[in-house]
Amino acid sequence: MVNTEGQLYTIEGIAASVLVMTTIYLVLSTTTILTPGETHVYDMQLEQLGNDILAVMDLNQTWVDNGYGYAKSPLQCYIEKDDGPGFGHRFLTLGKQTIGEENVAEINFIAIVTYRSGANINTYIFNSTRDYSRERAVKVTRWVNVNDNHSNSHLDNRNQTVLLEVLLWRG
Amino acid sequence: MAWLNDEGQWIILMGFIISVGIFFLALLVNQSILVGQTTAEAVLDFPKSDIQDLRNEVWVIYSRYNNTPSEQDKVIRDIEVISLIKKNAVVNITPGMWRVHYFNGITNYTEVIYDANNTFFYFYY
Amino acid sequence: MSGDMSIRNLKLKNTSAVSETIGYVIIFGIMMSGIALVTLFGYPALLNQQQEANIRNMERNMIVLQSDVNALVYKSVPYKETTMQVSGGVLSVESPHDDKSLSIQVDGADVLNIPATANRFQFGSLSFKSDQGLPIISLFNGAVVKRDIGGSVMLSEPRWFFDDPTKTLVITLIQIDSPPNLVKSGICTIQMEIEPLAIDIAGTNTIIENYAPGVKTVYINYRDVQSDYFRAFENYFESKPYMEKEGADWKINNVQKLVIKAYKITVLGL
Known part of the structure; x- marks a missing residue:
């Protein structure tokens, strides 16, 4: 029972x-x-990474001092020589070093140089890994001082400061 | 308490305490969504690297073109104009006393980076 | 223990004139009235609370979206998207209309050159409308505004500013539009794309007027026919020390350099 x-x-x-x-x-x-409370943490981290990479590239290095009375940073050299691929390679190398393992988190970017010519503000694409198509991107910028003795056909022949903008995304 | 069974009072007390506890936890959860701007958004809004970069650049201009005022003016104009158009920030650099002024609507920053007339010694960073 | 039990047993013996039925009816009555009270007052209060939580949640969502708009406009990122839950109402895009528009004048002449809309800039907005009709929370010209019974408040300000040392007035105009009329509730993915909006004769999106060494007075006329966000913007203008009211206009004195930029944000999907 x-x-x-x-x-x-x-x-x-x-x-x-x-x-x-x-x-x-x-x-x-x-x-x-369900709130997207912390969606911007991702943006914040990527922006910080981008700014750090540009800051590292903007450090003056003694080995490129070639008689100007001051040392140039790699960034200045790349822009003076209009060496977009060289910049891109260095940028990605630094990016991967920061992330750790290679090919784990791929970084893509489009770098644009903005310069003043008389009263006009012009831009040109410095280097890019691939086209931008609605990715979750952030923008980082860096001022770069360029010497009048440069070989960049886009810029005027004078001492000037240009703005390097990098649109950055993962994937 | 006439013929009421007074066993199990502990169980009732525990039930009471737990329900009050749940009530307060619910209140806490309810309050937690009141946050307006998240930390990440506040960090993104603050132009930390813009200002650092600007200071750095002004120092570069000072050290390279301190003795050639005509070069200074051109380069400073580059920064002021590009900054207004691309970054939506008013930048004003006064050579000589090397005063940097930055304002983007939220963050207002003014600093004398190097004053040649002042004997006070400035360090780079 | 046994002594204790025996005393209780003794007491229990004395139960004359105690009716179990009446006791049961009393206990049952208390229980039923408890349930009735909870159903009558407790549950509606809970639903009310839920609606309030929805609205608070949406206020916060709008501030998250404002952060995205700031990235689009001030950091010139081309595209942004955010996924969020919309409950207790619907999210929709209000197309730009003359009812909510703005004109800027210097020396009695329009600064903006938009022939299609009589030189008035039309805003458009991304709005959340509550199930009850009000409140409405909107992303409007880069600000987050809330319309409720009797008026409107600004939850987060737009980034217009006047820089005192250089006497520079910077105005950013942000238009929000969408190709079809979008309305959605539930889980929404807000996809936004930015493009410059032509506001001067040359067809560019930036006006920089330099009056140096002189100064001029800039007049701003904000029109809001339904008076949806009128109070919010009035209060915003009033709170700015450089703004002064003159008739229906707001004026800014001592402007040496006037910078106006205009952007159009297209909401591609919700």
């Missing part, structure tokens, strides 16, 4: 659990909502 004692306790237990579950469901559904 099945023991029928304690049936009331069982019913009470079930009723109580249903009550508690309903209450918890109501409370949770009222207060917690």
Whole structure:
């Protein structure tokens, strides 16, 4: 025979659990909502990475001092020689070093140089890994001072400061 | 308490305490969504690297063209104009006392980077 | 223990004139009225709370979106998308219309050159409308505004500014539009794309007027026919020390350099 004692306790237990579950469901559904609270953490990290890479590339290095009275940074050299591929290679190398393992997180970018010519502000594409197509991207920038004795056909022949902008995304 | 069964009072007390506890936790969860701007957004909004980069660049201009005012003016104009168009920030650099002024609507930053008339010694960074 | 039990047993013996039925009816009555009270007041209060939480959540969502718009406009990132849950109302794009528009004048002449709309800049907005009709929370000209019964408030300000040392007034105009009329609720992915909007004769999106060494007064006329966000913008202008009200216009004195930029943000999908 099945023991029928304690049936009331069982019913009470079930009723109580249903009550508690309903209450918890109501409370949770009222207060917690799916919000994109921390979506921008990703952007923040990528922006910091990009700025760090550009800052490292903008450090003056003594081995490129060639009689100007001051040392040039790699960044200045790349722009003065209009060496986009060289810049891109160095940028990606630094990016991968920061991430750690190679080919794990691929970084793509489009680098643009903005310069002033008289009253006009012009831009040209310095280097890019591939076309931009609606990726989750951030923008980092760096001022670069360029000497008048440069071989970049885009820029005027004068001492000037140009703005290097890098649109950066992963994937 | 006449014929009431007073066993199991602990269970009732525990139930009471737990329900009050759940109530307060629910209040806490409810309050937690009140946050307006998240940390990441605040960090993105603050032009930290813009200002650092600008200071760095002004120092480069000072050290390279300090003795040629005509070169200074051209290069400073480059920065001021490009900054307004590409970065939506007003930049004003006063050579001589090397005062840097930056304002993008949220962050207002002014600093004398190197004052030639002041004997106070400035360090680079 | 046994002594204790015996005392209780003794007491229990004395139960004359105690009716179990009446006791049961009383307990049952208390229980039923408890359930009735919860159903009558507790549950509606809970639903109310839920609606409020939805609205608060949406206020916050709009600030997240504003961050995206800032990245588009001020950092010139071409495209941004964010996924969020919209509940307790619908998200929609209001196309630009003359009802909510703005004109800027210097020396009695329009600074903006938009022939199609009589030199008035039309805003358009990304709005959340609550199920009850109000409140409405909008991303409007880079600001987050909330319209409720009796008026409107600004939750987050647009980035217009006047730089005192250089006397430069910088105004950024942001138009929001979408190809079809978009309305959605539930999980939304807001995809936004930016392009410059022509506002001067040359067809570019930037006006830089340099009055140096003199100064001029700039007049801004903001029109909001339905008065949806009128109060919010009035209060915003009023809170700025460089703004002054003159008739229906707001004026800014001592402007040496006027910079206006215009962008169009296209919401490709919700």
